[in-house]
Amino acid sequence: MRVHVLHENDVWSAPLFEALKRRGVPFESWHLAEGRFDPLAEPPHGVFYNRMSASSHTRGHRFGPELTRHILSWLEANGRRVVNGRRAVELEVSKLEQLAALAAYGVPAPRTLGAVGREATLAAARSLGKTPFILKPNRGGAGKGVQLIEDLDRLAAVLDDPETEAPLDGLWLVQDYVRPSDASITRCEFVGGQFLYAVRVDTSDGFELCPADACALPSGREKFEIVEDFDDPLVARYGRMLAAHGIEVAGLEFVRDASGQAFTYDINTNTNYNAAAEARVGVSGMDRLALFLGGELEKLRRAAA
């Protein structure tokens, strides 16, 4: 029995594989950029951890999430222990699903409208009634396609520009722009359903905020900074929302406006940790994850013995 890691990015998954090796946890990489499976067969035994990413298409892995969702349904139908199951993929690839899930647990989000089609998107932005505003694809990824739009004319120009990539699922989101009071956002990391830490991310370089070590910018100042003793009522709400959807590993992002109000706008179920920021405070998300997955595998072994 081993831990099966469902993913599509060897670079992002490498730190996890290293952590599993260090902990002596047997694992197998299921790289699901492409592949095949037999829904009538019996799946292997073990723990299955899904870290399929919404941005897979930016690496040429257009249908990774579709393949993964079906494999997860097959694993779940066969009663396998799945960490971040089918529901996690559904949320990963849809910000509208994320926002609905957050709202149900009393987590404030920026006002957002989803729209399909040019006219509906313009009408949605008109009814937001505030400028500037944010335009983003429903199926997001590493900040790609997230734009600050100054007015409706600019929105029309962006939508009509042949260089603009249409959202993969046809859905545009228009959203209130929350101007951060200190040019940062905060990401709250959960591992094994438990809150691990909050990390403050400097946004002065723009909207593409990949925390993976492979995405680090060669800049002088620290882009990622772990906030020790982060204590906010949001954490408990996040925890309840994640549990309700069977999501055990996630990073939730919020931005605080000048009045101090926090607005949550993104849930990442494929999470990366910044090793430099972690080293400064002596914590490792990947090690926690390896420990958690190893523990779940151990539970299965004991039950089978």
Ligand SMILES: Nc1ncnc2c1ncn2[C@@H]1O[C@H](COP(=O)(O)OP(=O)(O)O)[C@@H](O)[C@H]1O
């Ligand atoms: N409503 C918003 N107000 C202010 N900044 C935002 C808003 N939405 C997104 N951003 C900025 O853009 C970044 C990427 O947006 P996000 O929704 O997280 O997309 P992705 O899923 O691609 O990461 C955020 O981390 C944040 O810095």
Ligand SMILES: [Mg+2]
């Ligand atoms: Mg994000």
